[in-house]
Amino acid sequence: MSEAASYLRGQSLFARAIRGILQSPKATAALIVCLLLVAAAVFAPLLAPQNPYDLAQIDFFDSKLPPLSEGSTGITYWLGTDTQGRDMLSAMMYGLRTSLGVGLISGFFALAVGTSLGLVAAYSGGRLDSFIMRFVDLMLGFPTILVALMILVVFGQGTWKVILALVFVQWAYFARAVRAAALVESSRDYVEAARCLGLSAPRILFAQILPNCLPPLIVIATIQVASAIAAEATLSFLGIGLPITEPSLGLLIANGYQVLLAGVYWMSVFPGLLLLLLVFSINLVGDRLRETLNPRLVQ
Amino acid sequence: MTAFLIRRLVQAVIVLIVTSVIVFTGVFAIGDPLEILLPADASMAEREQVAESLGLNDPLPVQYLGFVTDALQGNFGRSFVYNRPATEVILERLPATLELTFTALVISLVIGIPLGLWAGVRAGSATDETIMTGSILGFSLPNFWQGMMLIMIFSVTLGWLPSTGRGETGTILGIETSFATWDGLKHLLLPAINLALAQTALVIRLTRTGVQETMPLDFIKFARARGISSPRILFVHVMKNILIPIVTVIGIEFGSLVAFAVVTETIFAWPGIGKLIIDSINALDRPIIVSYILIVVTMFIVINFCVDALYSLLDPRIRVSAQ
Numbered sequence: 001m002s003e004a005a006s007y008l009r010g011q012s013l014f015a016r017a018i019r020g021i022l023q024s025p026k027a028t029a030a031l032i033v034c035l036l037l038v039a040a041a042v043f044a045p046l047l048a049p050q051n052p053y054d055l056a057q058i059d060f061f062d063s064k065l066p067p068l069s070e071g072s073t074g075i076t077y078w079l080g081t082d083t084q085g086r087d088m089l090s091a092m093m094y095g096l097r098t099s100l101g102v103g104l105i106s107g108f109f110a111l112a113v114g115t116s117l118g119l120v121a122a123y124s125g126g127r128l129d130s131f132i133m134r135f136v137d138l139m140l141g142f143p144t145i146l147v148a149l150m151i152l153v154v155f156g157q158g159t160w161k162v163i164l165a166l167v168f169v170q171w172a173y174f175a176r177a178v179r180a181a182a183l184v185e186s187s188r189d190y191v192e193a194a195r196c197l198g199l200s201a202p203r204i205l206f207a208q209i210l211p212n213c214l215p216p217l218i219v220i221a222t223i224q225v226a227s228a229i230a231a232e233a234t235l236s237f238l239g240i241g242l243p244i245t246e247p248s249l250g251l252l253i254a255n256g257y258q259v260l261l262a263g264v265y266w267m268s269v270f271p272g273l274l275l276l277l278l279v280f281s282i283n284l285v286g287d288r289l290r291e292t293l294n295p296r297l298v299q
Numbered sequence: 300m301t302a303f304l305i306r307r308l309v310q311a312v313i314v315l316i317v318t319s320v321i322v323f324t325g326v327f328a329i330g331d332p333l334e335i336l337l338p339a340d341a342s343m344a345e346r347e348q349v350a351e352s353l354g355l356n357d358p359l360p361v362q363y364l365g366f367v368t369d370a371l372q373g374n375f376g377r378s379f380v381y382n383r384p385a386t387e388v389i390l391e392r393l394p395a396t397l398e399l400t401f402t403a404l405v406i407s408l409v410i411g412i413p414l415g416l417w418a419g420v421r422a423g424s425a426t427d428e429t430i431m432t433g434s435i436l437g438f439s440l441p442n443f444w445q446g447m448m449l450i451m452i453f454s455v456t457l458g459w460l461p462s463t464g465r466g467e468t469g470t471i472l473g474i475e476t477s478f479a480t481w482d483g484l485k486h487l488l489l490p491a492i493n494l495a496l497a498q499t500a501l502v503i504r505l506t507r508t509g510v511q512e513t514m515p516l517d518f519i520k521f522a523r524a525r526g527i528s529s530p531r532i533l534f535v536h537v538m539k540n541i542l543i544p545i546v547t548v549i550g551i552e553f554g555s556l557v558a559f560a561v562v563t564e565t566i567f568a569w570p571g572i573g574k575l576i577i578d579s580i581n582a583l584d585r586p587i588i589v590s591y592i593l594i595v596v597t598m599f600i601v602i603n604f605c606v607d608a609l610y611s612l613l614d615p616r617i618r619v620s621a622q
Contacts, residue, residue, distance in 0.1 A: 026432065138314060141603040142596075143555035145562070150592055153580055154325025230441055234562055237443045238577055253444055257566075260447055261455060261462075269451075272444035280439035287435055 013214055013293070020292025027288035030281040037278055041097040048090035049075060052247075059085050064259070067266050080266035082255060091252060092271050098248040099275070102159070103229035106166035110228075111221050113167060114174025119205045119213075121175065122182035132175065139172035144231055152240045162241050166228045177220050181213035215293035222286035226279045233275055249275040307607055311600045315593070319370070322592050323363050366589075375590035380579070385586040389572055389594060395465055396571030398476055399563065400556040402487055403494035404549065411499040412545070415506020416533060422511055430503060437500030442559060446493040446566040453489060461486050463568035490567040494556060505548055509541030547606060554602050557595065 021027045040047060050057050062071045063085040069077050071087075079088040121132040139147070151165040185191060186209065194204045233250030235241030237257075242248050247255075249271045256268025357365070369376060375385040418430040454462035466486030468477050477483030513519065514537065522532050561573035568574065572591060579587040 134310065138310075141551070142599055143558040146555075146558035146595065146599075149558075149561065149576075150322065153588060153592075154322060226439070230439070233441050234443055238562065238565060240577075240580060250441075250443075253441075253447070257447055260451060263455075265451060268444070268447055272441065272448070275441055275444065276439060279441070280436055283435050283439045284432075 013218075017218065017289055017293060021285065021288050024288050027285055030284035030288075033277060033281040034285060037096060037274075037281070038100065040093055041100045044090075044093040044097050048087075048093045049078075050087040050090040052086045052091040052094050061085065064264055064267075079270045082252075082267050083259060083264075088266060088270055091247065092249065092274050095247050095249040095252045095271060096274060096278070098242065098246050099229050099232060099250070099278070102163060102166070102232045102242070102248065103225045106163045106170065106228045106232075107221055107225040109163070109167045110170035110224060111174050111217065114171035115178050115210070115213075115217065117171065118175035118178030119182050119210065122179045122186060123201065123205055123209070129179075133179065136172040136175050136179075139169065140176070144169045144227070145234060148231060148235055149238075149240065152235065157240055157243065159242055159246060162232055162235060165235075166231060169231075170224050170228060173220055173224060174217065177216045178210075178213050181216055182209050185209045185212045219286060219290045219293055222282060222289055226282035226286065229275070229282075230279050249278075304608060307604055311604055314600060315597060318596050319367065319589075319593055320363070322589055323366060324359065370590075370593065375593070376586035378579075378584055378587050380582050380584045380587070385590040386594075388587060389575065389591055392570060392572045392575050394476070395569060396557060396560050396564070396573060398478075399487070399490055399494060399560055399569060399571060400553065402491040403498060403556055404553060406491055406495035407498035407502050408549070410495075411502025412506050414499075415503040416510060416537075418503065419507040419510025419514070420533065422507075427507075431507070434500040434503040437503075438497045440496060442493065442497060443562045443566055445496060446490075446563060449489050449493055450566070460489050462489065465570050490563050490569050493566070494560060494563045497559070498552060498556060501548070501552065502545065505545050506541060509544060510537055513537045513540045547609070550602060550606050550609075554599050557598070 021031050045051070052058070059072050062069075062077070062081050063083050065071070065077050065081045065085075067078060067080040067088075069080065071077055071081070075087070077087050077089070079092070081087055082091060117132050121129040147169045148162075148165040151168060152161060155161050155164070182205075191204060191208060194208050199208070232241055232248060233253070236248050236250030237254045239254070242251060244251060252271040253268050253275070256264070256266075256271065260268050366376065373386060377383060378385045378388050381388050414430050414434075418427040421427045450462040453460045464486060466477060466480070466482045466484075468480065468483050477487045510533075519532060519536060522536050527536075557573075560569075560571060561576060563569065564571045564573035565577050572595075575587065576591045578584075579591070
């Protein structure tokens, strides 16, 4: 059955997205990995062998043990320990929590800000529209990492400042996509009908037009969460991201970098692989969603 | 056309002014350079003297005006750390960064275009699937971690290539470059590969999309009907049509390579402007930070302006829609 047929049969967006993913074994596997990683992050306090923030559970004499070593308390360090004697596996699960949290929160706010501005631009037109879109063009002209670096240098560091920087560099992608979709929708009859019924502009925008702009938004949101996670890791690695009290995967890798040349490979290889797995699987899901939901590809 | 260009030019100037104000005030707020520059046991009088000589005691607007006046003359102040004009320090390091980004760009084109063509021609096949999944993997790989793995594999384990620094440089046509010596090339290879990887993924996708959009067009069908060989159609007829978007995107992406060089240079201790900015952030070397940001922002504005101008020359529709 073609995509168009399912579209005509009025299948919900969510059903179409899921069905599209399930049709591709690669995307299905990626989705399962994503869900497993989210579960590992959410339930880290229950699943992790050790609480890496609890100093009482950490034995300094167990520092830099290679993978599969046994610690002084009889605990097995599956992926080795770091320079402080922390279990790498536990540190990684908590790091995953931080990375995912920052990625999802900044993705959400970028979505909210970008969608609102994009809708306003499309609906109002004229000067406001061209002002917003010039700003969008300007933002998209600069690389993410450079703008984020500038913001963090100017405003200082901290978790919320990193999120602010990520939102600031990402909202433009949403705004551009929503505006393009909303411009098409605005000329449709149902919007005309809504106007004739005397519905207020916000109601037309958010209740009538927005739901029809969702497919490109979902795709961009997926890819932007992945890129936010990668960007946060990069910033933390450069030492201008998250504070060391909440080590994300990027910071764990940065710590591992200090001892990489000394042969302590597990401190950077494993967190890096986890980060790669996370970003890669989100991107694979996003790529499949793009193929399934992109109206241009629906025949 | 002229009106379009003038409007863009005015916008560019406004962006530059706004950036300079934000950056200047922001960087001023993040720390006290005296804390870094003076020994801990410096007396109040010494502090005063240094603050006075650096102009740190004047009110912010006065400092900013002085800064703008200087900046317009190409003088961004003296680096606190190097005690030399900031612009001089940055420009001295720029060739190393440009050399790195240029090499990365060449690598990404040499690898990316053939793979993209291959995937595009065999669209839907297992080859295509593998190349495209590989390209997603390529831009999912965190740049900094991938660089560390390159060091671990090729420098630490195999011992084939050096992991840090720029190595020996020689002079070709009056330009000092790593291309001139074998040692320089060996030092350049790993950082360039590191920087090129994400870019290669992008080139692959662009090329593949281009091939897929061009193949169904009538002129390709005619070329086939005329009995032109498949390789010639691909490399001459299709290539000509997909090169325009590729070249444009690469123009823009050259800038982001310079930005991403920050990461690569930090990992490989490459003495370019990217490593300089990170070192300067850590040392709170205000003049360097401010001038780096302004120089790079200017560079981007110039690149974007050129791309816009080029586009509106090539495609009249853009000019009309911008009216």
